[in-house]
Structures are given as structure tokens and as C-alpha cells.
Amino acid sequence: MYAVFKRELFSFLSSMVAYITIGIFLLVSGLLLWFFPDTSILDYGYAELNGFFSLVPYLFMFLIPAITMRSFAEERKDGTYELLITKPITLWEIIIAKYFASLVLVLFALIPTLIYYYSISKLGFPEGNIDSGAVIGSYIGLFLLGAVFTSIGIFSSALTKNQVIAFVISAALCAFAYLGFDYTSQVVGLQNFESLINNLGINQHYISISRGVLDTRDLIYFITFSMFFLLFTKLIIGGKR
């Protein structure tokens, strides 16, 4: 399993596409948080990274599908997939290996954003006046959100041979999982079930953790959600075997 994980990760790291995707992610978040006055941390005036943590989910909706779209789709197109499944490892191990390889890449994309933390800490009044605990909590939240989106991406990639289609499906699913439930609950006739429907959506669970409060219910939600999609990935791949 480790061999698959390593192969997967290194093939990412040597591909231009990965760097361009992560580069765009960093550029957009940098511009939004430091340049554009409406969303700028400097104009907001408080030593907080909250703006970043509420922005990233939207960027993740594009970053993560771009990272995961190739995982199964490409192998199927190139025909290397048959090679892979004839190896003496189980289907589960392949899925998990690919899943974690993508997730590590998502974390890799987040590492340079620690510079924001450093800057704010330097700009604080007095210097260093930032709530580090809250930032750590929020990063845990980002990781969990990334884990869920990655599982959606892996699932989408297993659906099709075409990477572009995998990207589109995955981005749409991520957007719906994040926001769709909140909008659905507003539909006339469903308002009686509003809190139930809201609870299915990611947004509801991410809000609390993005400010540094980890609720065990939210944690279990994120784990369940990821497992749910990995389970369906296995069903699809298993069915096509």
C-alpha cells in the first residue's frame, strides 16, 4: 500500500499541473486576503485569520477536484489501471493509498499559507498578539474539510475515464455538499426540516471549527462523510472490475 501511495504522490509532484493548480490557489488567496480592500486583512484591522478560513472552502472547491481528478480517471484511460489491480493488494488499499496521496498534496498546498500567520503575528499590536490556539484549531478544520472534499474527488474520478468530466462532477459535488443543503432547506415546503437538512451539509459543521472550536460531533461527521464516499468509490470500482 505504501508503494502505491509513494508512486501516486511522486507522480503528482513531478507533474506541472499540480504546481500550476497550487500556484493559482496561493495567488488567489494571497490577493484576496492582502490586496483587495473588501476582503483584506489589513483593512479589517483585527489580528485574525478568520477571513482566510472562510475563504478557503471556496478555493478548495477548485483546488481539490483538480488534484484528485486524475487519480482513477487517468489510470483507466492509460490502461495502467489493469496493471494496478492485478497487484497483490486489495481494492481498499489502492483507494486509501490514492486518497492519502491526494490529501497530503492538499496539506502541501496549505503549508505556504503559514506565512500569513507569521505576518499577522508580526503586525499585531503589540507584536505577536494573535490567538495561536484558534489558528491551530482552524487549520485542523481546514484539514478535515480537505479530507471530505478529497473523498468526493476520488469518488468522482472513479466514475469516469475523462479527467475533465471528473473535475466538473467533483467540483459540483463539493459545492453542493458545502452549500447546497443550506439552500435546499430554504425551499418552500422543506422549511420544517430546516435544521435537519442543514445538519447534513458541510458548512454547518465547518463554521464552528473554522473559528477554533472542535466539537466531537463535527469531527465524527467529517470522518463519516469521507468514509461514505470512499465506500461508494469501492462499490463503483468493484462493480467495474
Added chain:
Amino acid sequence: MIRRNKWFDTIVVLVALLVINTVAAYFFYRFDFTADKRFTLNEKTKILLKKNEKPVLITVFLNGELPPAFKRLQAAVSDLLSDYKAYSTAEVKVVFIDPIAGLNQADQDTVINNLYQQGIEATNLSVKTEAGLTQKLVFPMAIIESDGKQIPIKLFQNLETNGSYEDNINRSIENLEYTFTSSLKKIVTGSNARIGFTESNGELSDLQLYDARLTLSNHYVVGRVDLNTITKAGLDKLNMLVIAKPKQPFTEAEKYKINYFVLNGGNVLWSIDQVNAELDSLQNRNGQMATNRNLNLDDMLFIYGARINYNIIADPSNSAEIPVATGAVGTQNQMQLVPWIYYPILLPDTVHSVVKKLDGIKSEFPSTVDTIGVKGVQKSYILTTSTFNKVYNVPKLFSLQMVAEQPDPKMFMSHPQNVAVLLEGSFSSVFAGRPLPAGIISPYTLATAGKPGKMIVIGDGDIFKNQVSETDGSPFPLGFDRYTQRTFGNKALLLNIVDYFTDNDNLIALRNKDVKIRLLDKGKIKLEKSRWQFINVVAPLLLLILFATFQHYYRKYKYAK
């Protein structure tokens, strides 16, 4: 067979996940990573949320485009309420709306008026934009509804303080949990504490107490009490007595009734003018001799543990302003606002939760208050003057010409004077071993030791008096000064005292929450803005490119080997 097994496994896993989530919904724990634990609700709030079974709707009117400080307040409200949701047994629904968004001027006015009827007041803000200052109307208010009842909630403390704008917002944020939890409690348990304002000794009129009574009647049963006619049964129904600026001496029979009320665990708010001094009577005359007022209460307060002195405090460093005629231009009298040092703005104690973080309290001719050592009664001073003051003994002649006097700073170097004291504990009976006063036919049975109660003694009768418009006689809000258009903390003080007196859960302790204010260094940003913008946009990309290059050459090197 294999296929069926696969589906079987899947279903088992799905059911397991569902079960885990259901179980987790009942046994949960929240880790608060923040340094000041600002997202951790107080136990008292959690208990209340778990006990409540009625659905609650909270509408917050702070939404739309807001200046950063108010955005932070809005975020804090949203954070707090999501914590409420997390702990609540019953459904808590939260809605954020901007009531005047997208409406034309006429519709806006209608909406603003309708909201005002419900107790939702707008705050006018001057917002700095590139075009200069613009006026913006915000509604830092919320309404909490449950079971057909609703209570308006004020989210923003006040604009009128010495502290900075950010401090103000921060104090408001610190106060949010108390504000929401106490309102929630009132709405789900339906507080029916009864508060009586005494009226038989020339106390403040209904008009002067209009806003105090109106505000309190949102949450409590408020009425006037005539100590001459009220019976023992009537007193038993009361939770709190407010004695606001009596002018005539109390009879022994009235005192007997108050004493019974106090020993029976009742709470009393004394707001007493010990000295006869009124600005109104100065306006028309050249001067007025301020003299002692005989209220026949000294022995009673003495036994409870307090004494209001026969003096008047002047505080030139921190006082309210009054209009004074400075001459006439044509037929029009020229009026000017000048500080009036006998109207000190009292400073709330910074420790006690009843007054902590309140704005200054406007007073008129206050007297100092001392405490007397009494066994079983705990004392805390809650309102004081600044260190710059002078205490005048009466009788003293006052005249409006005194505004022209330049105070000699040396004369006013002093220590803060106490103007209000909170007494808590079991009070002793004033009538122990004394014959029944005339007018009391059969003795009221008294507990041998008084039940624990609370009282606050304030050396000024005007603290809870609202101003009245000279033109149409309508009352202004309590604590609002019509001359300077400033709002003082008087109303919040009254509400806090009543909450403290009538709430057995002591929710007011929630006011002790401290949230650290974390700001960016504005000077540094001004100087180094582009530098930091550059660092944060370019450095992450540079880091990425560096890694890519490294990875590229590392691979080349590895495969070349």
C-alpha cells in the same frame, strides 16, 4: 453470492456510521482552542439550554454592509448563537437580516418606525469612506422569540465612553453571553418578579420614572406601592422595592413595613437625596441654600449598614454639562453648555459584575455614602467619583454664577468618593425590642434572623430619573441628556441591579467574561503596507517554485545515478 456479500458489507458499514453519528449526538465534547476560551459557554448557559424545551427564534438585525468593528460584533453574535444551537435541546433558529436593505427612503422610515415600536432602535454611525464621512444606520439589536413572547436585545453597549471604539465593541462582545442568556431565561421561564416603586413620600413622579418603569415592564411586573396602605400580604408578593428620591419623612409605620420586607428577604434599591438642592430652583433665583432634608431614614440605614452623609460632592474633572444663558443677541437668549461640577459622572467599579464595564453614570448633587460595620452583611462600593473632587458640607449656598469660577486644582486633590454601596446578607431588625409603631395594628411575624437579601444605597435621588422635554412634556430615555445628546449608563445600571436582585441563578456573573482585544498595529500597516502585501502574495509562490525546482533537479540527479 459474492455480489450479495458486497452489498451486505456496504449496508452494514452504512448502518454503523449512522449509529455512531446518532450516539455521538448525545455524547459530545467541545475543544476550545482559543487562548481566552471565548467560545466556551458558561455552565449556567448550558444548563438553561438543556432545560429548555420550547423552540426559540432569534432574529439579529445586524447584517449587510458594516464597518469592520460591527462586522466583528456580528461575527461574535453568530459564533455565540451557534454555540447555543450546539447545546440546546430545543430548536434554536437564528436569522440575520438587514431590515432596510434595498428599500427606498419612505419604506425605510416605515420599517424603522415599526421596529422602534418593538423596541428595536437604530444607531447612526459615521463611517469613514474614501469620499469622507458618510452616515450609516445600523441596528445593533436582536429579538428573541419563544412561545408567543418576544424580548428586544441590545447588542451594542454604548458609544459614549472615554474608551476607544474598539474597546466599546469588545465590551459589547464580552457582554453578549450575559445579554442573550438572561433574555433567554426571561423568555422561557417567564420571569414574573414584582417590582414596586414607592410613592407615598414625594418620590419621583410617574413621568420622571417613565422610562425606568417602561423598560423594566418588558421583563417584570412593575407598579407603584403606597407604603401607607400596602398590607403584609401585599409586601409578601413583592420581590423588590425602589425608593427613588423621597422628599417627605417616612413615618414609623412605613419604616416598619420596609423593615418587614427587608427581613423577609426582600431587596431594596435606595436612591436618596439627603440634601435639598435643585438646579431648577437656581434658574430663576440668584441662589439657593442647600439644606439637610429630613427623611427619618438614617437610623434604619444605619442598622442595615450604610450612612448617606449630609454633603455634596463636586468633581471638576468629570462632570455633566448644563445650559447657561450667557447673554442676549437681539431677543434671543444665548445659551451655552458649561460643565457643572456638582453633576459628577460616577465611575462604575471595575470588579463587581453588577457595574463592571458600564458607562459613566450621570448624577445630580450626590452625597457620599459610608458603610457601618454590621455582622452578617457584606459590603461593596459600586459607584465612585474620580480622584479629583471636593466634598462640601451643607448648608451651602449655590448659585448659577458658580459656573464661572475656575476651580483651584489644589483644592480638589482627593481620593475617590463612594456614592453607592451594595449590601448583601442577613439584615438586623430596626424594630427589635421596640414597641409597635402607631398605625400597625397587629405585629407582622418576623423571622428570628433575617432571610438573606440585598440592597443598594445610592447617595443621589436622580440616578433613575429621565429628563422630560420642555416643549411637549414627553419623557426622554433614562440616562439620555438632552442638552449634550449624550447617553449615560444609568439605564443599564438599573437593569443590572434589578437582574441581580431578582435572579436567583445569579446570571449576572456572566458579565465577568473577558475577551482579549487583538488589533493590528495601524501605524505599522500605514508605513509598511505594500511590503507586507508583497511578502504575503509573492513569498508563498516563491516557496512553491523553489520546491518545484528542487524536486526537478533531485529527480534528475536520482535517475542519472
